[in-house]
Amino acid sequence: MAYDGGRWVLSEWEGVLAMGPLAPDGTDVPPSAEGGEWQASGRTRGRGDLGLTVAALDSSPGAPPEDDVTSDSESEEADDMYTDRNGMCYCTEHRRERCGVCCFDFTVMNNMRRAENRGQTPDYDAVAHASYDAADAEMRAVVQAYAAEGGSGTLELGGDTYKPITWDELRELRGAPATGRTLEVRVQELVPFLRVTCECKDRKGKVRTIAFYSSRAPDGLRQGCVLRWRNPHYHWFMGGQEGARVEDDDLQSITCSSE
Structure with a gap:
């Protein structure tokens, strides 16, 4: 230990x-x-x-x-x-x-x-x-x-590893990674698009978009699951949406579970 x-x-x-x-x-x-x-x-x-x-x-x-x-x-x-x-x-x-x-x-x-x-x-x-x-x-x-x-x-x-962060708090970092924090959101809807995109709600009820620009989606990603992302970072999309953009390097920090 x-x-x-x-x-x-x-x-x-x-x-x-x-x-x-x-x-x-x-x-x-x-x-x-x-x-x-x-x-x-x-x-x-x-x-x-x-x-x-x-x-x-x-x-x-x-x-x-x-x-x-x-x-x-x-x-x-x-x-x-x-x-x-x-x-x-x-x-x-x-x-x-x-x-x-x-x-x-x-x-x-x-x-x-x-x-x-x-x-x-x-x-x-x-x-x-x-x-x-x-x-x-x-x-x-x-x-x-x-x-x-x-x-x-x-x-x-224990520790800050699991200290949750909301969409609003993540947005205030202006794209910098929230080191030692975990974004915990529930997947509300999977949006059909050229890549895997989902609408996700945090514990405060705020809904934002997560788009996977990675070679694959994380295991277990489905509507209704809870997605947890350690050291997340915020992203502003060209279409006006806000949320997070996931690259291949981020996948190892993301898990999806039923709860």
Whole structure:
């Protein structure tokens, strides 16, 4: 397993992920710094994510409830961690307890804080182990879903690799590739033309055109499928349409599935 530009990469997955310490900036701490190493078995530790794209299994609790939202005087915000007035911790950017993009996991800490806020004296070891067991179960579910979808080889969890991008956000880049982002759209209609062309709708409901100037269309492309394109780029067509133009070099970054 390795940390590669904002994502955890696990090759030939066997068993449950165990994470070592992380530096405050979210990068892994070299073994010489704290005497630890990344391992491929054991329990999930530290601030890892499990925010996964496989079968949409991101179970992060997300932002705190409205009654937990506080003013600046009642909360603290560091570069990468937000703490509300109840002492609950979330990633600063997305307000998630467990975030796949930021690679943070505050679950154990927050579970202990919840018990303390209820006036209980928690059994810290028991709370920690229960949280680890829940994380282990989630990881096993992810691996099973990955295998069921025909996945093999490297499984990437979290990181900006799977951070979605909308048509409008992609358009703002003015043709530059959205490195580390994924365009996820549903194919609404296949348009008969000299080349494969389709109308695709993103999660915001915006419909744009994708035209394949490649030697072939991606496997599984059909009406109703979900097309995911890693590192996409926007294109303005001569006929006035907007969307994306796919070349042969882009095909390796595109997948099509039923969901």
